[in-house]
Amino acid sequence: MDNNIAQPPTRLQQTYDVIFRGVCRSSAVLTALLVAFIVIKITVAAMPAMRQYGVNFVTTTTWDPLTRNFGILPEIWGTLFTSFLALIVGTFFGVAAAIFLSEGLLGQFIFAVLKAVKMETNPFLSQLPDRLEGIIKNLIELLAAIPSVVYGLWGIFILIPMIRPACNWLCAKLGWVVFFGTPLSGPGVLPAVIVLSIMILPTITAISRDALVAVPPKLRMAAYGMGATRWETILAVILPVATRGIAGAVILAFGRALGETMALAMLVGNANKISLSLFSPANTLASLLANNFPEAGPQEVSVLMYASLVLLAITLVVNIIGAWMLQKAVGVGGGR
Amino acid sequence: MDCDGQNGKDVVIDCCINDLHYGSFKAVRDTHIPIKKQKITAFIGPSGCGKSTVLRCLNRMNDIVRGFRFSGHVHFGGRDIYHPSIDAVAVRRHIGMVFQQPNPFAMSIYNNVAFGLRLNRYKGSVAEKVEEALKRAALWNEVSDKLQKSGLSLSGGQQQRLCIARAIATDPKVLLMDEPCSALDPISTRKIEELMLELKTHYTIAIVTHNLQQAQRVADETGFLYVDTSEGGRTGYLVEFGDSKQIFEDPQQQHTKDYIGGAFS
Numbered sequence: 001m002d003n004n005i006a007q008p009p010t011r012l013q014q015t016y017d018v019i020f021r022g023v024c025r026s027s028a029v030l031t032a033l034l035v036a037f038i039v040i041k042i043t044v045a046a047m048p049a050m051r052q053y054g055v056n057f058v059t060t061t062t063w064d065p066l067t068r069n070f071g072i073l074p075e076i077w078g079t080l081f082t083s084f085l086a087l088i089v090g091t092f093f094g095v096a097a098a099i100f101l102s103e104g105l106l107g108q109f110i111f112a113v114l115k116a117v118k119m120e121t122n123p124f125l126s127q128l129p130d131r132l133e134g135i136i137k138n139l140i141e142l143l144a145a146i147p148s149v150v151y152g153l154w155g156i157f158i159l160i161p162m163i164r165p166a167c168n169w170l171c172a173k174l175g176w177v178v179f180f181g182t183p184l185s186g187p188g189v190l191p192a193v194i195v196l197s198i199m200i201l202p203t204i205t206a207i208s209r210d211a212l213v214a215v216p217p218k219l220r221m222a223a224y225g226m227g228a229t230r231w232e233t234i235l236a237v238i239l240p241v242a243t244r245g246i247a248g249a250v251i252l253a254f255g256r257a258l259g260e261t262m263a264l265a266m267l268v269g270n271a272n273k274i275s276l277s278l279f280s281p282a283n284t285l286a287s288l289l290a291n292n293f294p295e296a297g298p299q300e301v302s303v304l305m306y307a308s309l310v311l312l313a314i315t316l317v318v319n320i321i322g323a324w325m326l327q328k329a330v331g332v333g334g335g336r
Numbered sequence: 337m338d339c340d341g342q343n344g345k346d347v348v349i350d351c352c353i354n355d356l357h358y359g360s361f362k363a364v365r366d367t368h369i370p371i372k373k374q375k376i377t378a379f380i381g382p383s384g385c386g387k388s389t390v391l392r393c394l395n396r397m398n399d400i401v402r403g404f405r406f407s408g409h410v411h412f413g414g415r416d417i418y419h420p421s422i423d424a425v426a427v428r429r430h431i432g433m434v435f436q437q438p439n440p441f442a443m444s445i446y447n448n449v450a451f452g453l454r455l456n457r458y459k460g461s462v463a464e465k466v467e468e469a470l471k472r473a474a475l476w477n478e479v480s481d482k483l484q485k486s487g488l489s490l491s492g493g494q495q496q497r498l499c500i501a502r503a504i505a506t507d508p509k510v511l512l513m514d515e516p517c518s519a520l521d522p523i524s525t526r527k528i529e530e531l532m533l534e535l536k537t538h539y540t541i542a543i544v545t546h547n548l549q550q551a552q553r554v555a556d557e558t559g560f561l562y563v564d565t566s567e568g569g570r571t572g573y574l575v576e577f578g579d580s581k582q583i584f585e586d587p588q589q590q591h592t593k594d595y596i597g598g599a600f601s
Contacts (some may be wrong), residue, residue: 104402111402126359129402218439224400226452226502227429236451241442 042312046305057306063272063288065295070303072310074272078282079314082189082268083257085278086196090257091250093197094204097140098246099234101205102212106133137209144202152266155195160186160267163194167279184279187269193278195263200253207252207326211245212238244328251322258315261286285311346373348510348540349394349431350411356389359403362567363389367574369559371510376532376541378555378580380548382595385561386572387544391512394542395431396424413509429456432503436515438495440487440502445470445479448487448498452506465505472538473501474531493524500531504539511535513543517550529554548596551580558583560592 009017049057053070060071100106107129119125167184174180184190215238223233239246269281270291289308296304349371356364364386371377371394379387389398396417398404409416417427429452440448449466458465466483470476475497479490487498496516503511513532517525532541532554545551551558559577563570576589587593 108402126403216439218435218437219441221397221400221435222439222441222499222502223451225395225397225428225433225435226455226506227425227427228451228455229425232455237441 039312042305042309046302046309048299049302049306053303053306057303058310061272061274065297065300068299072285072288072307074274075283075285075288075307076310076314077274078189078268079258079284079286079311081282082192082196082264082284083254085189085193086200086257087250087254089193089197090200090204090253094201094249094253095208095246097201097205098208098212099239101133101137101140102209103230103234103238104129104133106136137206140205141202143198148199148260148262149266151195151199152263155191155263155267156187159194160184160191163190171279178276179278181277182275182280185281187267188279188281189268189275190278192264192268192282192284195267196257196260199260199263200257203253203256204246204249207249208242208246211242211249214245215241244325248322248326248328251318251325255315255319255322258318259286259311261290265290285314347371348373348412349542350409351390351394352408352410353390353393353406354408355406356386356393356398356408357403357405358401362569362571364393364572365564367559367561367572369574369577371540371542372557373540374536374538375556376536376543376554378551378558379542379544379561380546380551380558380595381561381572381575382563383546384570384572385563387561388514389572390561391514391542391544394510394512395428395433397428397433399424429506430508431510431512432506432508434496434499434503434511434513434516437519438492438499440490440495440498442486442488444484445487445490445498446483449501449505451502456506458506466501469501469505470498472504472535473497474527474534475501491524493520493527496520496524496528497531500528500535504535508539510540510542513541515544515546518546525550548584552584555580560587560589560595562591562595 049070057071058076059073060069061073062069062071063074064070110129110132114122114125114128164184167180167190170180171183219237219241220233223237228236264284265287268284268287270283270287271281273280273282275282285307289304289311292300293304347370351367351369351371353364353367355362367386367390369377369379369390379390381387392398393406394410394412398406406418408418410418412427412431415422417424432452441451443451446466449469450462453462453465467476467480470479475494478494479485479498482489487495490498496519500511500516517528520528529550532543535541543551543555557578558580560575560583561572562575564573565571576583576587576592583592584596587596
């Protein structure tokens with residue numbers, strides 16, 4: 001009997017097990033409860049405003065605390081307009097960067113340079129292509145680490161003065177184009193869009209890169225074996241397989257852009273306008289909330305809660321679609 | 337090494353490797369294999385002997401590997417495909433390849449086969465060519481009613497035949513097959529072997545195989561590669577090359593005798 005190494009778990013081990021399981025389970029449940037708690041509390045707080053303004057709240061354009069007229073259509077428009085434009089810019093650059101990083105283009109280039117100077121077998125330098133690729137990838141991901149308010153300050157004091165002459169020139173010469181219809185007097189849609197697209201770039205690049213790297217190498221080999229050039233391979237074979245993952249990345253980035261507050265509150269101009277002009281000031285739901293809560297009386301609080309509920313609904317829907325698409329992307333191209 | 341001499345007129349690819357490196361690793365040395373027109377040439381040998389590497393040399397697939405260096409020549413159509421003026425991509429359009437793992441693209445069966453035709457901006461009827469290729473690959477009867485279905489929906493053996501159809505749709509001069517049956521069941525393997533014997537009437541085929549019986553069944557000529565560990569690395573080289581019958585029944589080299597006799601694998 002005593003020769004047996006195998007022993008049943010002791011009471012202590014069993015207790016650990018129970019405690020550990022309990023901690024994990026309650027953490028998970030608490031998180032879920034927290035989400036429910038937030039949504040319920042906001043809904044309850046928004047109830048008075050919902051009863052008073054109903055659907056008119058999202059279809060009218062005035063925001064006047066004095067006459068108690070509240071409508072957030074311009075903010076909904078501004079939120080979607082800036083996010084959508086930022087998404088176009090961010091997706092273009094983000095996916096391009098992801099391709100560059102996933103296809104080893106940089107590494108190949110550096111290797112070619114090393115080869116030209118006959119240093120490619122040098123033990124230190126031969127690591128360089130992979131290392132530089134890693135550094136660039138980390139730098140792009142570091143964009144996500146810059147605080148929102150820093151982006152805002154950068155936008156106000158550097159970006160806006162930088163783009164203003166060009167914008168006003170465009171407005172003067174091509175003012176008949178609806179997107180250039182007004183001059184850029186300071187904050188406005190374009191600076192907000194530029195900063196927003198930089199902010200969502202790391203999300204798009206990182207997830208798209210993962211999707212591209214996950215494309216089975218055998219497909220690449222098949223395309224090269226057919227005599228496809230690098231670009232034919234990327235465009236015709238690799239990108240289609242990675243599309244779902246990239247689409248998921250884009251939707252997650254969209255969710256982030258919709259909810260972005262600080263930088264936009266500083267850059268978008270906070271004007272209650274619906275305009276297609278890129279240079280016109282506008283407003284977004286998030287920056288409306290940030291700007292109005294300090295002076296909000298009891299009734300405005302309810303109105304703001306209503307507005308935040310609308311924002312919450314928009315981002316929730318977008319995020320659910322994104323998560324669903326990412327889930328679908330897993331396993332695509334795996335096959336045999 | 338001496339690469340001249342035995343090249344008759346019927347040699348399509350004359351492969352002569354002096355040294356082949358990946359970075360500082362010497363993968364293959366002294367290997368001369370002439371691949372003859374409308375014959376099946378098999379490369380056999382133990383794992384890691386570089387037979388796949390040699391095969392990939394023939395359509396410059398190794399160029400994709402960073403650090404690849406090559407000394408020697410591969411004559412194809414009267415020119416050295418490693419000459420600096422030759423584009424590796426162009427080489428691969430003339431010399432098709434079938435891989436170990438079936439690797440159809442994530443697109444329809446039709447588009448898989450039409451891929452190469454579109455790549456080469458084929459002017460004639462793509463549909464006709466697709467049908468012809470699928471018929472030659474002995475797949476037409478199984479897929480003619482579902483050409484728009486995904487290539488990935490097929491079974492492993494069908495996928496491999498689809499890959500063969502894709503490779504031959506552009507009428508390459510030579511078809512390289514890198515262990516095309518190793519991921520397949522015996523019935524699919526048999527089908528592919530029969531297919532190879534049929535394709536021989538149109539194409540020149542070079543095949544790498546782990547399966548000695550397979551080489552015996554299909555190959556006209558066989559090269560045996562072995563690993564040389566004397567310099568510390570693992571460098572593959574050609575031990576013996578000749579008529580399959582001779583290689584399998586009357587090998588001249590001791591290594592070949594041992595390998596064919598099953599002394600090692």
